[in-house]
Amino acid sequence: MSEKIIFEAKNAGISYRQRAGVLRYDNYWALKDVSFTLHAGETLGVIGSNGAGKSTLLRMIAGIIEPDSGQVWRQPNTSASLLALNVGFKPELSGRENAILSGLLLGMSVQQIKSQIDAIHQFSGLGDFFERAVGTYSTGMRARLGFAVAIQADPDILLIDEVLGVGDQNFKTKSHAAMREKIDSNKTVVLVSHSMDAIKSLCDRVLWLHEGRSIICDDTDYVTDGYLESARMALADERVKKSTGTVAAL
Numbered sequence: 001m002s003e004k005i006i007f008e009a010k011n012a013g014i015s016y017r018q019r020a021g022v023l024r025y026d027n028y029w030a031l032k033d034v035s036f037t038l039h040a041g042e043t044l045g046v047i048g049s050n051g052a053g054k055s056t057l058l059r060m061i062a063g064i065i066e067p068d069s070g071q072v073w074r075q076p077n078t079s080a081s082l083l084a085l086n087v088g089f090k091p092e093l094s095g096r097e098n099a100i101l102s103g104l105l106l107g108m109s110v111q112q113i114k115s116q117i118d119a120i121h122q123f124s125g126l127g128d129f130f131e132r133a134v135g136t137y138s139t140g141m142r143a144r145l146g147f148a149v150a151i152q153a154d155p156d157i158l159l160i161d162e163v164l165g166v167g168d169q170n171f172k173t174k175s176h177a178a179m180r181e182k183i184d185s186n187k188t189v190v191l192v193s194h195s196m197d198a199i200k201s202l203c204d205r206v207l208w209l210h211e212g213r214s215i216i217c218d219d220t221d222y223v224t225d226g227y228l229e230s231a232r233m234a235l236a237d238e239r240v241k242k243s244t245g246t247v248a249a250l
């Protein structure tokens with residue numbers, strides 16, 4: 001990992017407008033106070049419980065949404081592409097057509113797409129399904145297509161939202177190997193996952209989010225051990241509360 005910072009967030013917050021009743025809306029702060037740096041060439045894992053703000057954070061790094069409070073800084077002329085399930089595909093178009101469209105959206109030139117479409121097809125392992133409408137694909141097949149395009153598009157920052165856990169063993173092995181290749185080639189990767197095995201085997205550092213706040217961003221083993229310990233303690237707490245409730249009810 002180099003010392004060169006490619007992205008930085010300082011006390012960043014993001015709010016979504018949510019419906020709170022008839023003709024009433026309020027703001028929900030999905031990210032409240034998030035600070036971290038992303039270094040060129042590192043693989044940063046992002047962990048946290050459901051709703052902690054991980055996907056929102058990736059969208060912020062990609063520049064899809066800008067913070068409503070705090071600041072972010074991006075290295076100028078840095079491309080970032082977000083690979084997430086169910087994002088961006090048009091169901092009525094074929095895998096090939098969607099691959100072309102996604103490639104363009106990820107910043108590839110027409111020439112680049114033309115020269116790489118066979119590699120995308122091959123990596124996806126979709127065979128004849130590549131020519132069929134994406135609306136007929138399973139979740140795992142969509143993940144294969146998305147991953148194949150993103151890997152070939154080769155952006156400066158590759159943002160991956162929980163797609164590694166989807167798909168069959170063959171896809172998992174292949175996508176892990178492709179990720180490993182990116183990591184070894186000094187690509188900057190941000191990986192959101194609930195799988196501590198994937199995080200531990202692929203990431204240099206880990207950012208732990210809790211209820212929209214960054215708890216810590218540090219070495220992988222240190223952060224994942226703390227996260228697992230806190231999950232164990234929360235579970236033990238829950239059990240104590242449950243048994244206390246049962247005793248009180250007797």
Ligand SMILES: Nc1ncnc2c1ncn2[C@@H]1O[C@H](COP(=O)(O)OP(=O)(O)OP(=O)(O)O)[C@@H](O)[C@H]1O
Nearest residue numbers: 016017018028030049050051052053054055056057
């Ligand atoms: N478009 C939206 N409009 C309103 N609220 C949203 C929107 N997207 C996300 N949220 C809310 O923001 C919070 C953070 O969501 P986010 O998807 O970033 O969490 P996450 O950590 O990725 O969750 P998970 O692990 O379950 O995928 C959640 O409470 C969610 O309900």
